[in-house]
Amino acid sequence: MKPWQLVAFGLVLGLLAAAIILLVILRPIGQPIAILPAPTLSPIMVDVSGEVLNPGVYTLQPDSRVMEAVAAAGGLLDGADVSRVNLAGRVQDGDKVWIPAKGAAAGETTQLPSRSSNIAINLNTATAQELETLPGIGEVKASQIVAYREEHGLFMNLDDLLNVPGIGPELLEKIRPEITLSN
Structure with missing residues (x-):
């Protein structure tokens, strides 16, 4: 080996040894970060009435949509006018969803x-x-x-x-x- 190669090899070896020593000496200080499970959201209650098969109060998951509330109520009746309802709208706890009749x-x-x-x-x-x-x-x-x-x-x-x-x-x-x- 040439002398400059020996010097370069020595420098790399020295830096590696210094890094290992620093890792051993400088351990993390403080409390470890605790990863908690995601909070569970409470179910919501929605009152569904109008042109649905089974009007009533239904328990749904948070962030449910009107169409899910209607499905929980057994679906739409033939006389339902869905053109006047935003089925993609979100429902909140305590909401009242009303499905109007066609022609009303x-x-x-x-x-x-x-x-x-x-x-x-x-x-x-x-x-x-x-x-x-x-x-x-x-x-x-x-x-x-x-x-x-x-x-x-x-x-x-x-x-x-x-x-x-x-x-x-x-x-x-x-x-x-x-x-x-x-x-």
Whole structure:
């Protein structure tokens, strides 16, 4: 071997020895990182009604979609109007999914609620006059609710009402016990 090769070999060997010594001497300091299992999410409960085989309350996995809620309720009836429902929409715990019947007008209702009774007003079928019977809802807000429904389709959950101009969280909470999305 040539002298420069011996020097290079010696340097590499010296660096390797120094690295091994440093690894042995400088052990990691501190607590090891604990890897915890992923949290399990609680199932959600969704009320499915309207044109489904078995209306009722169903337990679903978090991040479920409307179509999964409908499937849990036995599927759609022949009279279901799915063109007015976003089947790909996500449902949340406590949501009400209502599947309308074909031919039912957006403002059509089979039973007019009386404000002196415990019948909740259906946001998806109520007329502006019926909506005006709700506390804090006058002629203008009632018209805005109907206009929003006609422009955007049926309300999929009560929180969708927050998208209507003039309806804030406080007003929604005030009227929540008196409104529904199904008959």
